Amino acid sequence: MDKKTLTDTHQRIKPFIHRTPVLKSSLLDDMVGAQIHFKCENFQKMGAFKMRGAASAIVALTEAERQKGVVTHSSGNFAQAVALAAKQLKVKAYIVMPENAPRVKKEAVKAYGGNIIECESTPEAREKTAERIENETGATFLHPSNQDEVILGNSTAAIELLxxxxxxxxxxxxxxxGGLIAGTALAAHYFGNDCKVIGGEPFEVDDAYRSLKSGKIERNTTTNTVADGLRTYLGDRNFPIIQKYVDRIIRVDEKEIIRAMKLIWERMKIIIEPSCAVPFAAVLREKERFKSKKIGIILSGGNVDVTKLPF
Amino acid sequence: MDKKTLTDTHQRIKPFIHRTPVLKSSLLDDMVGAQIHFKCENFQKMGAFKMRGAASAIVALTEAERQKGVVTHSSGNFAQAVALAAKQLKVKAYIVMPENAPRVKKEAVKAYGGNIIECESTPEAREKTAERIENETGATFLHPSNQDEVILGNSTAAIELLxxxxxxxxxxxxxxxGGLIAGTALAAHYFGNDCKVIGGEPFEVDDAYRSLKSGKIERNTTTNTVADGLRTYLGDRNFPIIQKYVDRIIRVDEKEIIRAMKLIWERMKIIIEPSCAVPFAAVLREKERFKSKKIGIILSGGNVDVTKLPF
Structure with a gap:
């Protein structure tokens, strides 16, 4: 994945994505004593950065592969992204979703023309069900985070920001x-000017933090976080990139996530999902590290059930 | 209030306001079968268009008047707008607020440097207290909607949109x-290309609709609407402008307001207050009228208690 591959990916997916705005808040800047530039992927098509990875993966398929369709498993945003990108490219999409996924997310997948297959809410159940569909239909499996084309697609949010x-x-x-942080790290490496990449992760699902410490992919033992998009674990494609290019991971607790989310809602008047508030919570937690810096934050998505808020 | 006065006002207040973005949603466009351009005053300083009118009124003061300060009575957005605009212009602001006004609103006014004077929670007490401050301090009274400078300031949102x-x-x-619709109507008259202006109003507080019918300023008998910013009534400065330049007023019920608000939250990922959803609710109610048109909607503000939502 060299610089040219990233540039080419960006060119190829441009017709299928929005170039999202970069917003600032002087009040939040003052709170931290830094300049923060928020890349608003909550305004992306279908409401999250996942559209970039999905479009990238589907655009890369051969004509024969496109005719058999694609299959994925996702707790929400990647499901919508694959459904919409597949629709735009006239490809059939099979979406394996946990039965307890947020209502709005299931409805959105249906609205985008995706075929939903429900399963239990464990990583194992999702993988098995997707495998079965793959065998039955010949559809190509798309991984939400551990696939080169997806990581390349994700990198384009940071490319635009830079x-x-x-x-x-x-x-x-x-x-x-790990797909977003890996793509972001590649973009910062190739397009930044000595630009560090830092990850934000909930204490409750700190597999990536522990993986970087131990040098191998660790699993989460619980999924007890409000940041429902971050309950998954790293993979063999993105972990080496994270090891090589990510400066550090800052962990935050649940109260910090909810506070950061509410601050962004109230002060910036934009809707972000809890997972999306984690990096800003990390900045607030370790203010001294960020003092006087020029900071970019990828606001990853805004698909939240507005009738079930954590505040 | 001629074209040059509007242009001059815009120039004078530019240092004190944000030029807010204009956003679109292809999904909402498809729902209506029209092109809708949302002017996002929810992203304005202090979170509402009121900043424009407050800045305009204070900028227009003489040096002698500025030294004596300004006074207003409001429990809502205009209180915050006057406090912030006065702070930016180094003018003292006296804000009369009912003693039972929500704590968060008082805190916001204090944070912007306003001096709060508490009074009983009746319109009479507010007016009397403001009058007393006016007499004691020589401060200039600013009206939230029925004052030429405020109407001129409000017109600048539509000027930017056009x-x-x-x-x-x-x-x-x-x-x-009536201050926003009057300013918007002036802007459309002078800067639009045969551009109509339509108002949105809740059935529950349809004083403006009835005033246009009867030809005189009518009052509301109830204030039973979720659109808490629209419970006030027209005045002698804005009503003649509304009579002359506003095409019509479309009334909407409470369910329609809440539905429109939720749609904008979910589809556009931006936070708007209930009052702000009323014009989009009007478009949804009378879709046929708007079919295939190029429509602008002033999203008036985003100051809502996110822990107390109507959905």
Missing amino acids: QERPDLDIILAPVGG | QERPDLDIILAPVGG
Whole structure:
């Protein structure tokens, strides 16, 4: 995955994604004593950065593969992204979703024309069900985070951010399956000017933090976090990139996530999902580290059930 | 209030306001079968268009008047707007607020440096207290909606919208005290290309609708609407402008307001207050009227208690 591959991916997916705005809040800047530039992927098509990875993966398929369709398992945003990207590219999409996934997310997948297959809410159940569909239909499996094309697609959010703000000292992104932070790290490496990448992760699902310590992929023992998009674990494609290019991971507790989310809602008047608030919570937790810096934060998505808020 | 006065006002207040973005949603466009351009005053300083009118009124003061300060009575957005605009212009602001006003609103006014004077929670007590401060201090009274400088300031939201989209067929705004719709109507008259202005108003507080019918300023008998910013009534400065330049007022019920608000939250990922959803509710109610048109909607503000939502 060299610089040219990233640039080419960005060119190929441009017709299928929005170039999202970069917003600032002087009040939040004052709170931290830094300049924070928020890359608003909550305004992305279907409401999350996942659209970039899904479009990238489907655009890369051969004509024969496109005719058999695609299959994925996802707790929400990647499901919608695959459904919408597949629809735009006239490809059939099979979406394996946990039965307890948020209502709005299931409805959105249906609205985008995806075929939902429900399963139990464990990583194992999701994987098995997707495998069965793959065998039955010949559809190509798309992984939400551990696939080169997806990581390449994800990198384009930070590429756009760095095009607008080439002088950023640090970019932060949340760490769930590792696909966004890996893509962000590649973009910062190739397009940044000595720009560090820092991940934000809930204490409750700190597999990535522990993986970086131990040098091998660790699993979560609980999924007890409000940041429902971050309950997954790293994979063999993105972990080496994270090891090589991510400066550190900052962990935050549940109260900090909810406080950061509420602050962004109230002060910026934009809707972000809990997972999306984790990097800003990390900045608030370790303010001294970020003092006077030029910071970019990838606001990863805004798909939240507004009738069930954590505050 | 001629074209030059509007242009001059815009120039004078520019240092004190944000030029807010204009956003679109292809999904909401498809729902209506029209092109809708949302002017996002929820992203304005202090979170509402009121900042424009407050800045305009304070900028217009003489040096002698500025030294004596300004006074207003409001428990809502205008209180915050006057406090912040006065702070920016180094003018003292006296804000009369009912003693039972929500703590968060008082805190916001204090945070912007306003001096709060508490009074009993009746319109009479507010007016009397403001009058007393006026007499004691020589401060200039600012009215939230029925004052030429405030109307001129409010007009600048639509001026900016028309600078970006000069081809709009219709602009909609909510109708409360009448200051925003009057300013919007002036802007459309002078800067639009045969651009109509339509107001949105809740059935529960339809004083403006009835005033246009009867030809004189009518009062509301109840204040039973979720759109808490629209419970006030028209005044002698804005009513003649509304009579002359506003095409019509469309009334909507409470369910329609809440549905429109939720749609904008979920689909556009932005936070708007209930009053702000009224014009979009009007478009949804009378879709046929708006079919295939180029529409502008002033999203008036985003100051809502996110822990107390109507859905």
